[in-house]
Amino acid sequence: MWSDISGEVAYALAFDWQNTVEYFDAxxxxxxxDARDDDATKVDQxxxxxxxxxxxxxxxxxxxxxxxxxxxxxxxxxxFDIDQTLGSRKGRExxxxxxxxxxxxxxxxxxxxxxxxxxxxxxxxxxxxxxxLADTLHLGGVADYLDPRFLTGxxxxxxxxxxxxxxxxxxxxxxxxxxxxxxxxxxxxxPAFRELRDARGRPLPAKDLDKLLxxxxxxxxxxxxxxxxxxxxxxxxxxAGAQAxxxxxxxxxxxRAHY
Numbered sequence: 001m002w003s004d005i006s007g008e009v010a011y012a013l014a015f016d017w018q019n020t021v022e023y024f025d026a027x028x029x030x031x032x033x034d035a036r037d038d039d040a041t042k043v044d045q046x047x048x049x050x051x052x053x054x055x056x057x058x059x060x061x062x063x064x065x066x067x068x069x070x071x072x073x074x075x076x077x078x079x080f081d082i083d084q085t086l087g088s089r090k091g092r093e094x095x096x097x098x099x100x101x102x103x104x105x106x107x108x109x110x111x112x113x114x115x116x117x118x119x120x121x122x123x124x125x126x127x128x129x130x131x132x133l134a135d136t137l138h139l140g141g142v143a144d145y146l147d148p149r150f151l152t153g154x155x156x157x158x159x160x161x162x163x164x165x166x167x168x169x170x171x172x173x174x175x176x177x178x179x180x181x182x183x184x185x186x187x188x189x190x191p192a193f194r195e196l197r198d199a200r201g202r203p204l205p206a207k208d209l210d211k212l213l214x215x216x217x218x219x220x221x222x223x224x225x226x227x228x229x230x231x232x233x234x235x236x237x238x239x240a241g242a243q244a245x246x247x248x249x250x251x252x253x254x255x256r257a258h259y
Contacts, residue, residue: 083257105142
């Protein structure tokens with residue numbers, strides 16, 4: 001799949017590069033890996049281009065390798081996170097923009113051609129999400145690939161009563177029971193879930209629990225449908241899999257959108 005769309009991604013990346021350079025001061029959003037050898041305060045544009053192109057390759061391979069076998073068995077709904085997944089949120093003082101990753105549109109087009117339906121799962125408010133989708137500086141470039149039935153944001157009224165206010169270490173039994181069915185063993189048991197820690201020794205934050213609650217609700221609202229969730233957050237690596245009709249792609253650092 002990557003070989004099929006790599007040319008489109010290279011073209012999109014070059015085009016986006018020019019727009020980004022015009023919109024932002026590239027040196028102001030410098031990542032250390034992109035620094036010039038002779039001046040660590042400046043961006044080496046070649047380094048940045050190659051790093052981003054490689055992250056696009058990893059992203060496409062991660063998503064397609066999970067989606068292809070599922071699509072071979074029938075309809076599939078792919079839910080994308082936004083920040084660090086579909087794009088990178090940057091901005092000048094007083095404003096922001098989501099720089100949609102160059103591979104997003106070609107990949108989503110290939111998924112649609114293969115029969116996938118796509119949506120968004122985010123902790124952004126739904127008003128903010130709809131505004132972003134209508135804005136070419138934000139998510140307008142991928143809006144046509146998304147099904148309105150599967151746009152979910154934390155601000156939506158039907159999720160208000162189930163919002164998470166604790167980390168996974170203190171999650172109450174009643175709330176845990178709402179999303180237990182989407183978790184793989186052993187994390188489908190409360191003690192193991194509460195003991196879960198990331199690589200830095202931290203429990204899952206409330207944002208991850210919010211995503212799990214949203215995902216469980218979506219799954220109940222659409223019985224029989226199968227879901228693939230693509231996210232940089234840790235919860236995506238805990239999902240139960242095909243037997244529970246919910247598969248997760250937990251993006252590695254190298255596959256995330258960092259511009």
